[in-house]
Amino acid sequence: MVKTDPYAALRIKEFNIFLLVRLLLVFGWSMQFIVIEWQVYSLTKDPLSLGIIGLMEIIPAFSMALFAGHIVDQREKRNLFATCIALFSLISLGLFLLTWPKLVANWSTKSILYGIYALVFFGGFLRSFFGPTIFSLVALLVPKNIYPNAATWSTSTWKTAAVLGALFGGFSIGWMGVDKTLCLVFVLVAISFVITFQIKKKPILNKKIGEPVKDSLKAGVKFVFHNKAILGALTLDMIAVLFGGTVTILSVFAQDVLKVGSEGFGVLNASISLGSILTMFITTYIPISKNTGKKLLVSVFIFGISIIGFGLSSLFWLSVLMLFISGAADGISMIIRQTILQLKTPDDMRGRVSSVNSMFVGSSNELGAFESGLAAKIMGPVTGVVFGGCMTLLTVLVIGKKNTVLRNLDLTEDMEVKLKDG
Numbered sequence: 001m002v003k004t005d006p007y008a009a010l011r012i013k014e015f016n017i018f019l020l021v022r023l024l025l026v027f028g029w030s031m032q033f034i035v036i037e038w039q040v041y042s043l044t045k046d047p048l049s050l051g052i053i054g055l056m057e058i059i060p061a062f063s064m065a066l067f068a069g070h071i072v073d074q075r076e077k078r079n080l081f082a083t084c085i086a087l088f089s090l091i092s093l094g095l096f097l098l099t100w101p102k103l104v105a106n107w108s109t110k111s112i113l114y115g116i117y118a119l120v121f122f123g124g125f126l127r128s129f130f131g132p133t134i135f136s137l138v139a140l141l142v143p144k145n146i147y148p149n150a151a152t153w154s155t156s157t158w159k160t161a162a163v164l165g166a167l168f169g170g171f172s173i174g175w176m177g178v179d180k181t182l183c184l185v186f187v188l189v190a191i192s193f194v195i196t197f198q199i200k201k202k203p204i205l206n207k208k209i210g211e212p213v214k215d216s217l218k219a220g221v222k223f224v225f226h227n228k229a230i231l232g233a234l235t236l237d238m239i240a241v242l243f244g245g246t247v248t249i250l251s252v253f254a255q256d257v258l259k260v261g262s263e264g265f266g267v268l269n270a271s272i273s274l275g276s277i278l279t280m281f282i283t284t285y286i287p288i289s290k291n292t293g294k295k296l297l298v299s300v301f302i303f304g305i306s307i308i309g310f311g312l313s314s315l316f317w318l319s320v321l322m323l324f325i326s327g328a329a330d331g332i333s334m335i336i337r338q339t340i341l342q343l344k345t346p347d348d349m350r351g352r353v354s355s356v357n358s359m360f361v362g363s364s365n366e367l368g369a370f371e372s373g374l375a376a377k378i379m380g381p382v383t384g385v386v387f388g389g390c391m392t393l394l395t396v397l398v399i400g401k402k403n404t405v406l407r408n409l410d411l412t413e414d415m416e417v418k419l420k421d422g
Contacts, residue, residue, distance in 0.1 A: 006284035008142075009150040014199050015141045019153060021192045022134070023161045025085065028188040030165025031172065031181060032092060038170075039099055039178050040116060043109050056117050057124035062359060064128040069355025070216045072132040073348060076204055077140060081133050082196045087126055089189040094119045096182040128358070135354035139342060140202040148288060148411070151338040156280035159331070163273040205347040220352025229293070230344055232399050232406035233337045234357055236300050239395040240333070243388040252381045258316050271320045275327030276334075283335050293409030296336045297400045303329035304392030311385030343411055 009015050040049050072080060097103055098115045134154075142150040172181040224230055254265035288295055303326050310322035345353045375384030400407050 005146075006149070008146040009153050012142055015138075015150060015153075017195060017198045018137065018141055019157045021085075021195050022154065023157050024188045024192040024195075025088070026158050026161035027165040027168075028092065028185040028192075029088075030162045031169035032095065032185045034166050034169035035173060035178055035181050035185075036095065036116060036120070038173055040113065043113055049113070052117065053120055056120040057127065060121055060124035061127045064125055065355040065359045066217045066220065066352070068128040069132045069220055069352035072129065072136055072351030072354075073216070074204070076201055077133060077137040078196070078199050078201045080129070081137055081199075082193060084126060084129050084133055085189060085193045085196060088123070088130075089186060089193060091119050091123050091126070092182065092186040092189050096179060096186055099179040099182055101179065128355070131358040132351040132354040135341070135357075136350040137199075137202070139347065139350055140205075141199070144343075147342040148335075148339040149284060151342055152280060152284050152335050155331075155334055155338055156277065156284075159273070159277050159280060163270075163277065216352065220349055221356060223346075223349055224353055224356045227344060228403055228405035229340055229409050230353070232293075232403040233296060233340050236296065236395065236399055237333065237337055240300050240303055240330070240392050243391040243395075252376060253310075253319070257381060258314070258319060260316050264316060267320060268323055271323040272327035272330075275324040275329075276331035277327075279328040279331040280335060283332060288332075288336055288339060288411075290410060290412050292336060292340065292411045293406045296333055296340075296409075297396055297407065299329045299332040299336065301393060301396045303333065304389045304396065307389035307392065308386050311382050311389060339411065340409070 005011075010019075037053060040053060043049075095116065098112055098119070104112055138150055138154055139147065169181065172184070176184070224234070250265060250268050254260050254268060258264060260267075306322045306326040306329060310319050310326065313319040313322055341353065341357060375387055378384070379387060
């Protein structure tokens with residue numbers, strides 16, 4: 001029986017340093033995203049310009065994902081992480097300069113806009129490296145027997161920083177202005193870069209250094225698609241995000257369905273994040289190694305039910321409750337998925353497997369936003385959300401029936417083996 005210590009990963013100094021770096025990075029990145037959306041719309045007054053931001057980021061992130069995974073598996077992880085942060089700081093500095101009135105006072109709106117899009121595009125390219133690098137580095141910071149606990153704290157830190165960063169970013173526009181807010185982002189990233197070097201360099205565990213890119217990429221994709229536990233977990237997450245994402249059209253519900261205005265819109269958004277954050281911290285006390293597959297299926301099923309409940313609700317606080325439950329269920333499924341990936345992925349393939357994961361999740365986020373908007377336009381917002389929830393439930397039932405490996409997955413034995421190895 002594996003003894004559960006909710007603070008096991010936090011007892012490791014380098015992991016705490018990593019969490020601090022990730023907190024600063026994600027907090028700054030989330031601030032930056034909010035501020036750039038505000039600035040671009042202020043310049044253009046065109047909603048399409050906001051869609052172009054997402055397009056500029058997803059194209060390089062998706063197209064470079066597999067190659068980035070190959071590079072990550074071939075390189076030392078601490079220095080690669082530091083390099084990614086250094087390049088991100090250049091993006092933050094560039095965005096600050098593009099919004100600094102003293103510098104761009106005589107620039108045309110089109111020049112500023114194209115400059116912002118170019119930096120966002122570069123950020124998408126960088127994003128394809130960040131995910132695999134972080135996933136691989138975490139596995140080198142903690143003993144293998146506490147991977148699930150490390151995954152929980154890492155994901156919780158990311159989620160908390162993302163929520164607080166977006167919230168602070170919105171307020172800071174009024175408090176400090178766009179340019180000073182982006183300058184603050186640059187400072188936060190620069191601090192995280194310096195702190196990163198408190199982590200020691202890590203060994204490269206890939207025994208096939210110099211392997212041809214084609215063979216390396218093929219091996220990574222083949223591994224994911226032949227491992228039914230990983231493939232099932234990724235598919236569940238992709239479908240849930242693709243069809244169950246309601247964030248894109250929450251403003252429609254706030255204004256036209258529930259009629260609660262901007263304040264209600266803020267509460268609806270916050271309820272999802274609050275549910276997710278709370279359950280992520282709770283999972284540090286509740287082991288997920290036993291009956292892991294069933295717990296994943298149940299959490300995604302609850303997510304689908306809550307989305308349907310939100311779509312059918314005409315009462316504001318019932319809608320808030322449904323979104324809170326959806327966030328809680330999503331938080332649990334996210335932790336379980338990360339744990340499955342950490343325990344089932346060989347050390348020499350972590351970069352490539354994480355890249356495939358980012359392609360599943362990244363593409364479904366963008367396509368999910370498009371699907372939600374399209375379904376709302378064709379069917380109406382209520383029917384569109386209910387349809388998405390039903391598709392999520394159907395996916396859970398089909399995968400639960402067909403993928404017996406995932407359904408019967410129990411990580412207790414893996415944990416015990418890792419304990420002996422670790």
